[in-house]
Amino acid sequence: MLKVDNLSAGYGDIIAIRDLSFSVEAGQILAFIGANGAGKSSTLMCLMGLVEQKSGSILINGQDISTTTVEARITNGLAIVPEGRRVFPDLNVHENLIVGGHVTEASIMKSGIDYVYTVFPRLAERRGQSAGSLSGGEQQMLALGRALVSQPKLLIVDELSLGLMPKVVDECYAVLETLKQNGIGIILVEQNTERALSVADEIRVLEAGNLVWSGTALDAKNNTALTQSLMGLS
Amino acid sequence: MLYLELLFQGIVQGSIYALIALGLTLVYGLLRILHVAHAALFTLGGYVGVIVTNATGSFTLAMVVAMITVGLIGVLTYKLAYEPLLDKPPFIALIASIALFIAAEEVFRIVFGPYGLSYAQPPLQGGFEIINGFFLKYAEALVICISVVMLLLLGWFSAYTRLGVSWRATVTDPDMARAFGVNIQNVRYLNFFVGSALAAVAGVLVALLNNLVEPTMGSVASYKALAIIVLGGLGSIRGTLIASMALGVIESFGTIYIGHLLDRDALAFGFLIIVLMVRPQGLLGSK
Structure with a gap:
């Protein structure tokens, strides 16, 4: 579904990721695992069109989206759950979800919001409440929900578990599991290596902007040297 | 009866302040630029209003033409003066804005003449009796009505339309709004169009109340609107509205009761100083 070849990206003269190739299938x-500054978030932001792409290609279902706008990428099925949640604090829960559906047709947005409210009933209860007044866990649900409003085919998730209670993290990952079963592809960056190894099918390890290891999660778990060095990161 | 009359005068003046200061707040909220030249757009609105009314005889048409032309010129101001300076420190845009304001006043002097323009047949000059002995001019009633309608429209737009919600999202976190496909550039255009169009409405109305537009009509408005948005807590729309009304009413009563000590404009700044001593973040600003 998503095929990335030789992707390089960065900010001005600074190169954050070099010659990255990977692909994600439906479901x-x-x-991505790696230390701080390894280029994980830059990779995700570049897929969304928010970090300047220097070279390489990004294909969604065979269509190259490298030079398209963020809007076109969302229409093509991408959506992001950003690091640090970044909900719009002054807007209420419902309005946050409306922004999530900014580029989608009104009917898709409406069914998307209904879906989010069934997945996270707590958001439905708090729909009129300002996002800034929610707890960290509720904000993460809102950030996840906001990305689901456009009914993406490929969900990009940056640091879902950061600063959250394990129970909330479990709840959010359960939702990702459901999405995966519904055939949605998911790319995630996760500081918690154990968590990443347990939910992911494929693992890519980044170091200073370069891909240093790739394989299935099973291979990664069986590779003691790798897991030991990865555990050291979290 | 005098109290009621003063209160109404204050509300009329406060409505004008609100229309002017809103545009300034919108620009500050989105770009963190103190848009001093905004007051020149207010003056321009007055000129367009008088010229179109005199040429066509229709005050309504004049209002619409003023809103559209001044709105577009506001967008152009952003495009030409501010956009190239966005990655510079905000005071550079402020200096550009002050320069633009001075230049605009001179352009008005050259193009429309130094003595100002008046309506050939000023519309809405009559009045009506609200309760016995207290009259309100049609023009003053119109100021209040138009302000209320404009504010309700703006409130409805920002709370109940998808574009309005995305606009507010952009003000809070432009990068994140972009991640959901909001076109930041268009939001900025919209922002300048709406803010400038509101200033144009204020200009047309002030020209009607005074039956005069002069090149320097925006001078007092420019610094008073700055005082209002500081008072309201920079970037807060509700704060701006409250500050506008408060200032209008305080000026109206103050001119009668302590006018012999402080003139109208000094009162405004006295009020500003007192409020900022108590609440440095403004009436509704966050620390």
Whole structure:
């Protein structure tokens, strides 16, 4: 579904990722692991068109989206759950979800919001409440929900578990599991290596902007040297 | 009866302040630029209003033409003066804005003449009796009505339309709004169009109340609108509205009761100083 070849990206003269190639199929979870500054978030932002792409190609279902706008990428099925949740604090829960559906047709947005409210009943209860007044866990649900309003085919998730109670993290990952079963592809960046190894199908390890290891989660778990060095990161 | 009359005068003046200061707040909220030249657009609105009314005889048409032309010129101001300076520190845009304001006043002097323009047959000059002995001019009633309608429209737009919600999202976190496909550039255009069009409405109305537009009509408005948005807590729309009304009413009563000590404009700044001593973040601003 998503095929990335020789992707390089960065900010001005600074190169954040070099010659990255990977692909994600429908119903598959791919996790990026690496230290801070390894280029994980830059990779995700570049897929969304928010970090300047220097070279390489990004194909969605065979269509190259490298030079398209963020809007076109969302229409093509991408959506992001950003690091640090980044909900719009001054807007209420419902309005946050409306922004999530900014580029989609009104009917899709409406059914998307209804879907989010069934997945996270707590958001439905708090629909009129300002997002800034929600707890961290509720904000993460809102950030996840906001990305689901456009009914994406490929969900990009940055640091879902950061600063959250394990129970909330479980709840959010359960939703990702459901999405995966519904055939949605997921790319995630996760500081918690154990968590990443347990949910992902495929693992990619980044170091200073380069891909240093790739394989299935099973291979990664069986590779003691790798897991030991990865555990050291979290 | 005098109290009621003063209160109404204050509300009329406060409505004008609100229409002017809203545009300034919108620009500050989105770009963190103090858009001093905004007051020149207010003056321009007055000129367009008088010229179109005199040429066509229709005050309504004049209002619409003023809103559209001044709105577009506001967008152009952003495009030409501010957009190239966005990655510079905000005071550079402020200096550009002050320069633009001075230049605009001179352009008005050259193009429309130094003595100002008046309506050939000023519309809505009559009045009606609200309760016995207290009259309100049609023009003053119109100021209040138009302000209320404009504010309700703006409130409805920002709360109940998808574009309005995305606009507010952009003000809070432009990068994140972009991640959901909001076109930041269009939001900025919209912002300048709406803010400038509101200033144009204020200009047309002030020209009607005074039956005069002069090149320097925006001078007092420019610094008073700055005082209002600081008072309201920079970037807060509700704060701006409250500050506008408060200032209008305080000026109206103050001119009668302590006018012999402080003139109208000094009162405004006295009020500003007192409020900022108590609440440095403004009436509704966050720290």
